[in-house]
Amino acid sequence: MKRKNNVIEFENLPSIISWSSVVGTTEGNGPLGNGFDMVVGDDMCGKETWEEAECFLQKTSIGILLDKSKQSDTDIDGIYAGDLLNQCMGSGFGIRGYNIPFCGIYGACSTSVLSMIQASISVDSGAMKKAISSTSSHFCSAEKQFRFPLEYGGQRPPTAQRTVTGAGSALISFESEKLCPKIKKAIIGKITDKGVADANNMGAAMAPAASRTISDFLNDTNTRPEDYDLILTGDLGKVGTSLLYELMKKEYNIDISAVHNDTGLMMYYLDEQDVHAGGSGCGCCGSILCSKILNELNTGKLNNVLVVATGALLSTVSPFQGESIPGIAHGILLTSGRGQYE
């Protein structure tokens, strides 16, 4: 492992040897519905509480991951996982049945990439041979914790995003599997707060962090947006994406719009599914990364993808204490095992 300014370079190129995703019904009805490993029949997942349902998502996602990779839990040296619930309940309770050393992390919606970076560092350094990164979020448990009860009759502004019901997990291995997607570089973001205090406009709160992380990464690696097949953020939604383009142009004179997409814009049919500005939550970037993106890297359709997951580090009390929302964005560079970048 080497470090060049803000960027970590993985010398052993850890391989992502397997990945899995589980999503809820609304996500299953979205444009990517067919690409997930599992779409649950009802969002309660046959459980008694929303929290249990979220635990089920994460547990099932890891179960599918182990099945797909033909590993048992005792073969795994560690798992980095997180979610949006207090004390990372979705992860801690969802994973408690597995016999895997567990490290819970919180990065709000950036957890999908943060957990993958942590797992990659552990694997590349030799501390672990095989590590899992996993995240989940659930629309109903997030609404209950951060907003209003589900049946409360309120109106949401057009800038609000819908928390994705879903989970995504990836298995990262030290042993280089030739054709699997590889993890090449990573950047751990800096907390960026431009004073946005509106908890119904998370995209606006997170866009400055995304813009900073992307420009730092491009600078430190001496690359331009054209060098990537895709720069994927997750999840800025409609408002955050347009602000990201504007910020990148004004602050850094970089135009990423030609190669950029956002998982918050990809998850739903935005005009038909009544999701306002798009998707959000750890499970949004997590499930899309661990389905469509890794599938396409695996087949060679994509070769070089910079994934930047963004998080809004607010708490359940901070908006009422007059605090603005600190944003964070972590990036990871994934390359295909089949392409020219091998």
Add this chain to the structure above:
Amino acid sequence: MNISNNDYDKMVKKASPASPIWINCLKAFLIGGAICCFGQLILSLYTRFGMETETAKPLVSMTLIILTAILTGIGVFDKIAKHAGAGTIVPITGFANSVVSPALEFKSEGFIMGTGASIFKIAGPVILYGTTAASVYGLIYFIIERVTL
């Protein structure tokens, strides 16, 4: 160029679509008005069946509360309220929904620490400041009445 918080705030305001206020007002007016007309209709029905108007009035409120509780319980109320906005919040239906919805949501933490502790999570401020305002109003009314006597 480093963008200041003020400049970013302007960018955010420009990029964030506003709520469709006129359509929202129209929907609130129509649905809120329909709820009030429905209240008037059941008041007329109760009095037609021989009930005293003074007895029928609280019964109208109770009917609307029960209907809201049922609609909240079966997951229909929030779908209407999403369009109605103030149209369902301002009548007594809004208050009923704000009590029933947390009662349902926090049932999972048990009847004491869940439903019991959280049932007034949304309605609590309305009850607290509503009764306080009513007490102050009552006190002023009482003093004025005494002075004018």
